[in-house]
Amino acid sequence: MSMGAAVILGNEPGSFPYSVLAERHPAIIEQVREAFPYGPEQHRALDALLDSCTKGVIEPLPGGAWAEWGIGGYLGQSWFDVPWLWSESHFYRRLLDAVGYFGDGPWHGIDPFRPSKLAELDSPETDQELTALDELAALPVEEQGAALVHGSLWGNRADLGFRLSDGAAEGRDAVPDLVVDDSERLRSLLDxxxxxxxxxxxxxxxLIPDLLLLAHLLEHGRVERAVLHVKPYPYYVSDATTADVVDALRRLVRAPGEAAGYGRRLWDAMADGRLRVRAHAFSCAPLPYADMPDDLRAEIGGAALTVLKGDLNYRRLVGDRWWAPTTLFADATAYFPGPVAALRTLKSDVVTGLDGRTEAALDEAEGRRWRTSGTHALIQVRP
Known part of the structure; x- marks a missing residue:
């Protein structure tokens, strides 16, 4: 893979990465502070983190943590002057330290983002989306599968019915919502x-649409086994952990109608090993997947297909660099040890695999905003 494209930093005022470091991270600190009845020790640590991440420099982590992930090369540098992917990840590790997540005290293992995760699971919107599964059951199996792929792709913008997009309308639209659509290639690989x-x-x-898709693929023999990789600890506010998988499965099993059937099938698949949850330490690494350790490389290399969900995983998959959008996805992922697919809603500047006409239409209609607004998505496959 060519490394000619520059690594994205967060030090350009007005840029999206700069706004995340300067504005989003302080806001997250305040949200976490208000979500729990933390004591004086946690409040002092959160104050110190706020000061450090906005005006300070990278400092050593307790116990020599992250030595293997390059922290030694960044000590003493501004948070804004190191690779943005690294800096963002470092912020969440620091946040967990501040609230005592890794400590020996009573706040050990308490997810600071759990209240917002549970509120979303218990929302009326979730009820509506699960009710829509009853309608989905009336469709032919192939259409169900296609709808569930779109549900997984768009996540909480899945339009309440894992509704099939109007392919003809996508083609007519000068600025399509789906900027790359390799869904036919994806379907052919899942056979x-x-x-x-x-x-x-x-x-x-x-996460629920991801689980529904896995249930469908297992039930209809499209795959024999599935391994769901989640984070070993809370990360990037809403990233899924094993506890979140359990909460989602409980939510499905308790739901009325078709949703409960999906939940029970997933529960059974966990029990007999057809569905496994994996929480590898590298899932929270501040590094691209090109740097994955040998054990993870061997595990992924043995899979028939690896599907990466979401924006952060996409940044880690192709490398968090200023690629020209027409850079071939196959070139950017040539290192990856097996067939790979990305299902991603665009929420950061990185993108590959576009044709020149689509890029030009997007730029003309929206400037750079199409890259970060979450209103466009892609399905990319490298067999």
């Missing part, structure tokens, strides 16, 4: 294959 790895993104209303 009675062995193991599917799905690397999850967010919890709540975005």
């Amino acid at each position: 009675g294959v062995g193991t599917l790895c799905l690397i999850a993104d967010n919890a709540g209303r975005e």
Whole structure:
């Protein structure tokens, strides 16, 4: 893979990465502070983190943590001057330290983002989306599968019915919502294959469609086994952990109608090993997948297909760099140890695999905003 494109930093005022570091991270600190009745120790640590991440420099982590993930090369540098992917990840690791997540005290293992995750799971919108599964059951199996892929792709913008997009309308639209659509290639790869790895993104209303898709693929023999990769600890506010998978499965099993059937089938698949949850440490690494360790590379290399969900996983898959949007997806993922697919709603600047005409139409209609607004998506496959 060519490394000619520059790594994205967060030090350009007015840029999207700069706004995340300067505005989003301080806002997240305040949200976490208000979500729990933390004591003085946590409040002092959150104050110190706010000061550090906006005006300070990278400092050592307790116990030599992250030595293997390059922290030594960034010590003493501004948070804005190191790779943005690294800096963002470092912020969430620091946030967990501040609230005592890794400590020996009573706040050990308490997810600071759990209240917002549960509120989303219990929302009326989730009820509506699960009720829509009753209508989905009347469709032919192939159409169900296609609708569930779109549900997984759009997550909580799945339009309440995992509704099939109007393919003809997409073609007519000068600025399509789906900027790359390799869904036919994806469908052809999911044809009675062995193991599917799905690397999850967010919890709540975005994890449920992922689970529904896995249930469908397992039930209809499109895959024999599935491995769901989640984060080993809370990360990027809403990223899914094992606890979030359990909450989502409980939510499905308790639901009326077809949703409960999906939940029971998934529960049974966990029990007999057809569905496994994996929480590899590298899932929270501040590094691209090109740097994955040998054990993970071997595991993924043994899968028939790996599907990566969401924006952060896409940045890690192709490398968080200023690629020209027409850079071939196959070139950017040539290192990946097996067939790979990306289901991603665009929420950051990185994108590959567009044709020049689509890029020009998007730029003309929206400037750079199409890259970060979450209103466009892609399905990309490298067999």
